[in-house]
Amino acid sequence: MFNSLSGRFLILTIAFVMLAEIMIFVPSIARFREDYLLDRLERAQIASLALLADGIVNEGLETELLENAGVYNVVLRRDAMRQLILSSPIPTPISNTFDLRDPPASQLIRDALDRLLTKKPEIVRVIGSPTRDAGLLIEVTMDAMPLREAMLDYGLRILVLSALISALTASLLFFAVRRMMVTPIRNVVAHMKNYAEAPEDARRIISPTATVRELRDAEVALQTMQTDLTSALRQKERLAQLGGAVAKVSHDLRNILTTAQLFADMLERSDDPRVKRSAPKLVGSISRAVNLCEGTLAFGKAEEPPPKLDRHPLHTLVEDTLESERMAGGESLVTLINDVPPGFVIRCDAEQVLRIVGNLVRNARQAIEVTGAAGQVRVKATESETDWNLIICDTGPGLPPKARENLFKPFQGSFRKGGIGLGLVIASELVRGHGGNLRLVSSDESGTVFAVDLPKDAATPRNSTS
Structure with a gap:
């Protein structure tokens, strides 16, 4: 389940909701502490006002008022006088003083976290402003342990409620996402598998x-x-x-x-x-x-058999090919010219190079013959540090746009009526078998130029381009 999209979404949802609840919990517990202390101040104020109204109080009543307020002492400042209204023995010295008269939020959060982390009993002094302008200041001393116990109880209830909210929210989102996203995705995957069985x-x-x-x-x-x-x-x-x-x-x-x-x-x-x-x-x-x-x-x-590479004189291979084409052309007006230097040697499969040159020269000759005019087909060769370059150029009419678009596609790249469009395809496959590249250099009304690039290191095959 946890490796599925919906399972991981469920886990992330619970984690993020819990994180949000924790971010809410800290200010909430600080607010609870402040309200708790203000409530003690208000109770102490009510007890002190009752005493001021009566004027006389016995020891039993004073103890009852202090226990009801949850404090040990109550000091009330009215006008310029600071007066101890109610008092009882303090078991230990006062360890901290907290002023609740407009404290910053950061201070309230820090004091609340300190109280949660402090386990030893402490007596603290709390200072605040009396309600309804009943004085200038009210001050009480109280035990901090009941405050910590109340904060822990409140925090536990908040965490339980947060967990329930997280689980409910995550479940609702889980089923919503499962219905809206996961199920449609599974349907698409099922369609893909079904299609793959019989495409x-x-x-x-x-x-x-x-x-x-x-x-x-x-x-x-x-x-x-x-x-x-x-x-x-x-x-x-x-x-x-x-x-x-x-x-x-x-x-x-x-x-x-x-x-x-x-x-x-x-x-x-x-x-x-x-x-x-x-x-x-x-x-x-x-x-x-x-x-x-x-x-x-x-x-x-x-597939074509892999080439049997050996060193061969290119001039002789080209001349043999041109001679065959001259015989096939009969009384053709096309002149076939071998401009390959006599000492030009390349590493290749001789039979396959004969077929490559034969297809290219035949295509060029037939393209010129279609026009009925005289022309030339010339075969040249150059070399660089990495390649041998065989160039076949003619003075024909150039390739039509459709033939250029489908240059190396079988049965589609023919440039003349009755052609099947396989010559360039076969030549391209043979050149690729040598790790080389057959490309169209140019083609316009002045003629067409093809180039065969055969690498001296034929380990990396290339793609035919136009």
């Missing part, structure tokens, strides 16, 4: 019912999050099903296209001039279709 079930999404504004805001936020998550899970499930279907189709289609590619190669050896002119275009189209199927199948894998 794809839209019926389990919470419906805000709280009347407290903060709790309702929390329920609305939870409802929004659950709605978005359920939609995302459904979309993910559909994409997974679609991916499985596409992978199967791509696998079979790749086999068919491979066979078609063999027949196209045979057509290239035909003596018919028209066939010779058409065969390269047919071969190029079939090659692109094969690459498209292979790209889809590669993306459909659960």
Whole structure:
């Protein structure tokens, strides 16, 4: 119970109420002491006035008056004279004198606490002003022990009452907070657990019912999050099903296209001039279709294998990639240029770097070919103390806004009609596997520039940015 919110709230409530009662208790006990002493002064004044009115009093009556007043002596000052009105033997000398004529509150509190802490018997003198202007001053001597006993009795009753008030207040607050806060919070937690069992079930999404504004805001936020998550899970499930279907189709289609590619190669050896002119275009189209199927199948894998790092000449890797793209491009007007220095060596997985450069160069070449104009794709390389930097720049039309927004999202970042938007996604995953970063440097009407940053110490992976 004490580990729960309501249990801790109950304990804190009792503690704070008791603290407030204690803060009230100290002035209350001081006030009780003052009233007690003033009552003794008033009784002594009444006894002295009775004596003054009669003029004669025997010893028995005097003793009775003093016992009724609870004092030993009564001194009354009327006019300029100080007169001992009533007296009896004092058992011990007077130890303290207290003046109740307009004392400060701090003095009353200090005297009250001293009286509670003093256990030995004492005789004290109390000075006050007579009521109804019956004189200038009244002074009595009295035993302090009855005062202490009365203060203890009063304090005990106050503490018991405070404890009852604390318990009642804490109980009321406990049940109020439990009903208004703890129960709604538990309901939210129960909704969350219920939703977690089957997040794809839209019926389990919470419906805000709280009347407290903060709790309702929390329920609305939870409802929004659950709605978005359920939609995302459904979309993910559909994409997974679609991916499985596409992978199967791509696998079979790749086999068919491979066979078609063999027949196209045979057509290239035909003596018919028209066939010779058409065969390269047919071969190029079939090659692109094969690459498209292979790209889809590669993306459909659960994950890319970790790179096998070794030192490789980057110039050779880039040249092999460009040569393949030149063959795939056929009579394309796009010029592919290798500006990587011949002696430039990097530590990488050669096969994966071929795929990275191939995807980026292919995207650039196809973007220029769409315009029907001549252009260039240039591959350069630089290095710093921490990174090798591979730069692919082209003179194409630049990426459209939609392609930039979805640059590294599968099936969404394609810049040309018929594209599936996997080239950059695959390249980005391969670069991240090297601990590097694929980023878009610039893209406008003068061309597009991508940069691949491969760390010389590939221990810390980075995120692709645009």
